[in-house]
Amino acid sequence: MSQGAEDPAIAKLFAVLLAGEYAAFYRLIDESRMAPDVPSGIAIARMAASEIQHFDHLAARLEGTDIDVADAVTRYRSVFDQYHRATTPKTWYEALVKAYVGDGLASDFYSELAGALPESAQAVVAEVMSQTGSSAFAREQVRAAVAADPSLKSPLTLWGRRLLGEAITHAQWVLAAEEEVTDLLFEGATSLQGVAKFFDAVAELHATRMSDLGLG
Template identity: 40%
Template sequence: MSDSPQAPGVVDLLGVLAYAELTGFLRMAEDATRFAPTLTDRAALSDLAATEYAHFRLLSQWLESLGVDPEAAMEPFVTALDDWHTQTQPSDWLEALVKAYAGNGIALDFYREAARHLDSATKNLVDEAVADEGRSEFAVERVRAAIEADPKVSGRLALWARRLVGEALSQGQRVAAARPSLAQMLVDAHGEDLAEISRMFARLTEAHGKRMSALGLTPGP
């Protein structure tokens, strides 16, 4: 692995993704303890958190194989990601589920886009680190059941999901400004063609819309 040629920004991409997985693990574990209404629900969200931690370990080991200190690679992104979690603290179980499924999902889609044209080993690593493999399906089932039981919660959760995405985009801009290599990676991956970059954002929007629809929520503007 350490012999693979590394494009500019690869360490930054792996660092931000590793810290995203670590904080995802910590926040989901906390939300499972604070909000889960049953032990079964607590176990389900804890299982998703454990997957996040496994992905973090995978990324950390890869960074070490490249001769990079994982803590040093993650450090530039601590403030932005911590701020996102601080500004998007769920107030109840349903908000925690929407954040775990839709909020984290759009961020992981972005990392996947950034890795599209990297060397195959790194791209496969990123794909593995952001893979869901149906583990979050329980979140969809719980949210849809709650909406069926009380349709009024749909509007509140749709607004919450839009807030999650808005905050994620805001923090993403901060990261791009602080680490130009990540922004350059997206340009390199999609070329200077503005139409191709527009298609990238269309893919992100489409994927988010599908998640919202799966939850039984309207994507909104």
């Protein structure tokens, strides 16, 4: 049994995250079709490749547990696919905001979660998170576009709010369906308080991120 996945609830959490990385890979690939030029195509390809690195880190931790990697994807991907369908970008800038905000939200979720985990599982989360940051290209492109054409600001700000709303809604569905995971993460606090604080923290970080983009 691999280090960090000895607790069935942790293994289940890793399984959910792994399905999210899989869904994110195939979503990025779909959205890469909108890339207007080669540098954007390279940047999106690198982001997609880093989702697979995250996936592989998590998959390695499921080895020796009774969770099969492909089964985990099959079981948990639908909520992520629903999120992506609900937030299909219509323009390249929407795709960029989604890439940047999505990468950031994922990283916030990971880091807020980490505090609730035993040390060995924290290491896995830290490993996965250390490889994000490939979405910086998206931030630079959006900032430049908004500076050059201020009429982009208001619709992209609304878009960013919608991304946050959908992310929280879909995360709540996961928590509602997976009691073991919820108990693992929000044990100690009375559950509702813990969950509410968690989403408040995520919303605050999101607001900072929107400012980084020149939005909000």
